Amino acid sequence: MNKTEKxxxxxxxxxxxxxxxxxxxxxxxMERRHIAPPRPTPEEQDRRERHRLYRFLHGYPLAALIICxxxxxxxxxxxxxxxxxxxxxxxxxxEVAEHYLEYSYEETGAANVVxxxxxxxxxxxTLGESCVxxxxxxxxxxxxxxxxxxxxxxxxxxxxxRQExxxxxxNPDVILTxxxxxxxxxxxxxxxxxxxxxxxxxxxxxxxxxxxxxxxILCSSAYGPENVRRFFNSRIFSAVRTFGLLLYAGLYGFYxxxxxxxxxxxxxxxxxxxxxxxxxxxxxxxGFFALFSRGEI
Amino acid sequence: MLDLIVTxxxxxxxxxxxxxxxxxxxxxxxxxxxxxxxxIMDSAVFLLLASLGYVDxxxxxxxxxxxxxxxxxxxxxxxxxxxGIVVSVSITAFALALIQRVYRRYGTIELDELLERAKxxxx
Numbered sequence: 001m002n003k004t005e006k007x008x009x010x011x012x013x014x015x016x017x018x019x020x021x022x023x024x025x026x027x028x029x030m031e032r033r034h035i036a037p038p039r040p041t042p043e044e045q046d047r048r049e050r051h052r053l054y055r056f057l058h059g060y061p062l063a064a065l066i067i068c069x070x071x072x073x074x075x076x077x078x079x080x081x082x083x084x085x086x087x088x089x090x091x092x093x094x095e096v097a098e099h100y101l102e103y104s105y106e107e108t109g110a111a112n113v114v115x116x117x118x119x120x121x122x123x124x125x126t127l128g129e130s131c132v133x134x135x136x137x138x139x140x141x142x143x144x145x146x147x148x149x150x151x152x153x154x155x156x157x158x159x160x161x162r163q164e165x166x167x168x169x170x171n172p173d174v175i176l177t178x179x180x181x182x183x184x185x186x187x188x189x190x191x192x193x194x195x196x197x198x199x200x201x202x203x204x205x206x207x208x209x210x211x212x213x214x215x216x217i218l219c220s221s222a223y224g225p226e227n228v229r230r231f232f233n234s235r236i237f238s239a240v241r242t243f244g245l246l247l248y249a250g251l252y253g254f255y256x257x258x259x260x261x262x263x264x265x266x267x268x269x270x271x272x273x274x275x276x277x278x279x280x281x282x283x284x285x286x287g288f289f290a291l292f293s294r295g296e297i
Numbered sequence: 298m299l300d301l302i303v304t305x306x307x308x309x310x311x312x313x314x315x316x317x318x319x320x321x322x323x324x325x326x327x328x329x330x331x332x333x334x335x336x337i338m339d340s341a342v343f344l345l346l347a348s349l350g351y352v353d354x355x356x357x358x359x360x361x362x363x364x365x366x367x368x369x370x371x372x373x374x375x376x377x378x379x380x381g382i383v384v385s386v387s388i389t390a391f392a393l394a395l396i397q398r399v400y401r402r403y404g405t406i407e408l409d410e411l412l413e414r415a416k417x418x419x420x
Contacts, residue, residue, distance in 0.1 A: 049416070057409055064323035072316035079308040080301060086353035089370070093352060099372045105360045113358035113372040118379060125376075129383040136387035143394040202357060204378060289389050293395070 036277030109267035110199035119205075120272045123252045130277055133284045134245050140288060146295035161294075169224060180222035187215035195278040196271055205274040209281025216286040225294060234297035237283055250274065307348035314341035328396045328406040336414060339385040343378050351376030 040048070083090045100117050110116030118126045195208030220228045251273055290297050304310060314337055319332025350371035358369040400406050403414050 016334075053412065061324045064320060068316045068320040068323070071319065072312055075312040075315065076309065079312055080304050084304045085307060085348060086351050088352045088355075090352075092349050092374070093371050097373050100372055101358060101360065102368050103309055111360050113360060113369070114375045114379075117372050118348070118376045122376060124300055125380060132384055132387050136390050139391050140394040143391075143398050201359065207381070210404075229329055284386075292390075292393065 077292055108270060108295065110270045111270050112199055112201065112204070115199050115204045115270065115274070119277075120255070123255070123273070126277065127248055127252060130245055130248055130280045133280055134241060137284050137287045137291075140291050144291045144295050153226075165224075172224075173222075176222045180218055184215055184218060184222075187211060187218065191215055191278075191282075195274060198274045199267055199270045205277025206281055208274070209278035212278060213281035213285025213289075216282065217289045219289065220286075225290070229297070232286075232297075237287065237297045241283035241287075242279055244276045244283070248273060248276040248280070308345055310350070311341045311345035313336075315342065326408045328399070329393070330410065332392050332396070335392070336385065336389060339381065343381055346374045346378050346381070 001164060054120065100121065101111055104113045104116040104121075105111055108116035108120040110120070126200065142290065191208050191211035193208075194203035194211055195205065199202030251269065287297065316390070318334045318337030318339075318341060321337060322419070323333050325331050325334060350373065352368060352370050355368045355370035358372040358375075360369075397404055403411055405411060
């Protein structure tokens with residue numbers, strides 16, 4: 001007994017020291033004795049693989065259905081224990097929300113509590129959101145950008161796209177261009193209003209930026225990307241979205257550095273941060289459209 | 298029971314929507330339909346969050362333009378929904394870009410065809 005224990009201990013020590021394999025000898029011998037079955041032919045293997053995949057793809061939906069049904073049942077049980085909808089005494093309506101509603105106007109200068117909350121009290125959260133948008137556009141650019149010259153796609157596709165562009169330039173869509181002429185100034189005006197008035201009324205950086213980006217998309221569809229590129233090319237695009245993010249980071253860093261509490265220029269500060277967020281969001285929306293539709297800004 | 302369903306109708310709708318989205322993500326073979334399933338799940342989460350913040354008879358939390366003793370809704374879930382929407386948009390765009398790359402490389406976005414083709418190339 002003592003001997004085997006010692007043996008075991010010395011084996012363990014030698015394994016830790018890296019002198020021997022961690023295999024038991026008997027197991028090793030059995031492994032040696034084991035005779036491998038004859039290797040199946042490639043066709044047989046292929047057929048077996050396909051059959052396995054087929055069976056998997058047919059058994060899978062049933063399993064997925066059962067998993068979903070079980071999950072929904074569990075969640076419905078949780079819902080049954082939830083407090084009533086719309087009850088003012090619900091545990092979610094606690095003193096944090098009360099504080100925001102009561103002091104937001106004094107402390108941040110924003111009458112719209114949601115704007116005041118996301119840009120002042122929880123500004124770091126919104127900075128993270130802006131970074132997420134920035135990174136999303138960067139990732140999509142990396143994935144979809146078509147470099148002129150070094151391209152893996154076939155020249156037929158390129159020629160077809162160029163022909164379409166040429167055709168569209170010669171016969172512009174009358175309804176679209178006339179409607180755009182009427183709508184684009186209104187859209188931009190509304191975007192600026194929503195963007196700069198976000199601390200007083202519904203709106204703010206995210207919604208205003210989205211409207212601004214949609215106006216750019218309408219410009220691009222009605223007048224062609226080359227006309228938009230005249231004032232909004234890829235260099236300006238990168239500059240604007242980087243400037244928006246840096247402006248936000250700088251302003252919020254300054255705000256935190258100054259104590260983050262009841263500054264007398266709170267309203268204009270919120271407005272500036274709103275503008276920064278709006279620039280990032282507008283560039284994101286327009287960037288997604290441009291990259292997905294033609295692979296370049 | 299019926300009373301419970303009526304009072305918690307938004308939460309129940311959110312749960313059912315979540316189940317539908319999850320089933321879509323798991324069962325659909327087309328990658329774009331999977332992304333649509335993700336978006337349905339996102340909407341379910343947003344619905345649940347927004348309904349948690351509602352207070353009966355409450356108005357939008359814009360201080361100062363309603364008369365005396367106004368009852369406002371809870372602003373915190375609204376901010377959280379905003380965060381969620383931003384992340385959902387980013388993830389959707391990223392996933393669609395990846396799918397476009399997959400299509401350019403393999404010529405298909407059906408999952409079973411993709412698996413077969415990838416296996417064939419790996420051999």
